[in-house]
Amino acid sequence: MLDKRRFYINGEWVAPLQANDLEVINPATEQPIAVISMGTAADIDRAVAAAKKAYQTYSRTSAEERLALLERLLAIYKRRYDEVARTITLELGAPITMSMQQQADVGVGHLQGFIDALKNLHIREELPNGDILVREPIGVCGLITPWNWPINQIALKVIPALATGSTCVLKPSEFTPLNAMLYAEMVDEAGFPAGTFNLVNGDGVTAGAALSKHKDVDMMSFTGSTRAGIAVSKDAADTVKRVTLELGGKSPNIVFEDADLEDRVAGSVLECFNNSGQSCDAPTRMLIQRSVYDKAVRIAGAAGREARVGNPEDEGDHIGPLVSHIQYGRVQNLIEAGIAEGARVLVGGAGKPEGYETGYFVQPTIFADVRNDMRIAKEEVFGPVLSLIPFDTEEEAIAIANDTPYGLAAYVQTGDAERAERVASRLKAGMVHINGGPHRYGSPFGGYKQSGNGREGGKFGLEDFLEVKTIHRP
Secondary structure, three states, X not given: OEEEOOEEEOOEEXXXXXXXXXXXXXXXXXXXXXXXEOOOHHHHHHHHHHHHHHHHHXXXXXXXXXXXXXXXXXXXXXXXXXXXXXXXXXXXXXXXXXXXXXXXXXXXXXHHHHHHHHHOOOOEEEOOOOOEEEEEEOOEEEEEOOOOOHHHHHHHHHHHHHHHOOEEEEEOOOOOOHHHHHHHHHHHHHOOOOOOEEEXXXXXXXXXXXXXXXXXXXXXXXXXXXXXXXXXXXXXXXXXXXXXXXXXXXXXXXXXXXXXXXXXXXXXXXXXXXXXXXXXXXXXXXXXXXXXXXXXXXXXXXXXHHOOEOOOOOOOOOEOOOOOHHHHHHHHHHHHHHHHOOOEEEEOOOOOOOXXXXXXXXXXXXXXXXXXXXXXXXXXXXOOEEEEEEEXXXXXXXXXXXXXXXXXXXXXXXXXXXXXXXXXXXXOOOEEEEOOOOOOOOOOEOOEEOOEEOOEOHHHHHHOOEEEEEEOOO
């Protein structure tokens, strides 16, 4: 078992101030693979002090100096790419093929996107009225990241902080801390000055809250559940620090009668099940026009029955386990709620797949004839569970799609380009995917309503970590 009890503070791997061990569990085997330390408020104080001191000099570095550091980090990450993928498979349970093609790839794509954005960022510009606008690093940033796309969220927070001249303290999820510690090794090897990047493991209630409340932290960037995001905002309020949030979702996927049903319905099922359904922007509500509802249900059922679970260490397009026994319990509870509320089980259902009694595996599940007032249509399941909901008119589809407290992503499937644009303009979501259009590196990621505030990635991701100063000249 790996001993990963140390924290990365002020350029060194240091012991926690108080012993508090936690085992990291492989979700496919339910066996411990490493032991980490759970940090306290005192550990957070040490890390913040290091970041505050480093900010005094690092904030005055040039964009060219920081670009050189980022380029070195990119080269190191590429060299250790396979190690990243294997680590994510081990602690998250993402199948190795998915880890290689998606989970690890984000560390390259986002870093390159930020490098490109920084090269084109105007640090100083003259306004039409003659005033000077200057963009300056915001200061010490507290970063809290989740377990479902671990490197993705680390890259979307750590890189813009360091790229803009800010410094940071990262608290990764205690369920998937090993990839974060691997990333710390890369940041160290790249030569970022001591104190610019710091890492403290711990839980949200202790370490996360200490970071959010800290008087010397100028900004909090959090990704996770809406419930936890609200807690971060409340903790940060007393010091009026900036807070950016990327939270939950219940993304609608509107399938019109003129869509390529064979392609888009089957493709949408696979997208919903990707990463075992543990994605905040997953298209978990498929709204289908009633004239093609029966046909679409048959296609979805066939695609769902083709989905398989399997050992994460085996190559292939199968689905892995959920991250923990806690997540497994939540998903089972919602599957059972769907059955109790009268939704028709088209594929899957409650319990584990046959032959997978060990590990946090769930059956890929599709419910048909779902109403938008059912729990499975309202609550974020965060597992491979899809709800099929019929609609009659475009207006009804838009109303159902927007009838949610979330607004992260939305999906539109239609052969009518004008309708696609028209519907997209009326959906209350930060990102709309038309006919399978993917999210691309460098484009902003974020949502409306209770899906959060702020945007991550590329130019907009950099600007969230910058203050704007106006210089008024005579």
